[in-house]
Amino acid sequence: MENEIKRRDFIGVTSGWLHMLRGWIDARVPMSKFWNGQVAQYDAPKNLNFWYFFGSIGLLILVNQVVTGILHTMNYQPSATKAFASVQYIMRDVE
Ligand code: HEM
Numbered sequence: 001m002e003n004e005i006k007r008r009d010f011i012g013v014t015s016g017w018l019h020m021l022r023g024w025i026d027a028r029v030p031m032s033k034f035w036n037g038q039v040a041q042y043d044a045p046k047n048l049n050f051w052y053f054f055g056s057i058g059l060l061i062l063v064n065q066v067v068t069g070i071l072h073t074m075n076y077q078p079s080a081t082k083a084f085a086s087v088q089y090i091m092r093d094v095e
Helices: 017-028 031-040 050-075 083-092
Strands: none
Touching: 017 031, 050 083
């Protein structure tokens, strides 16, 4: 059919030892079923595009700022006299 969506299998292998290995694993843990159901063949909106990544990227950056900010408050001293020493301390002694 012309409109049929082409879908790739999990690890696009259809024969050989890798295919058999996948079958062996799938018989025990349904890895391919999970991958296809949750990722590869999961229906996404038709208008989904590159720009929709920016919300998640923004969230990732925000979380990173919060986490590294907390780490800074633990050891960094933002004053003219103590800043350099505290950076040296962070570089050398913080574990
Ligand atoms: C801390 C700031 C923010 C974070 C972490 C954030 C995160 C997200 C995420 C993860 C999504 C879903 C994925 C996407 O569409 O990218 C989203 C969607 C959206 N966000 Fe934000 N957002 C933030 C601020 C804002 C602001 C300030 C506005 C507008 C003034 C806004 C407007 C929207 C809209 C309209 C959508 C829906 C887009 C659509 O599905 O068509 N967001 N946001």
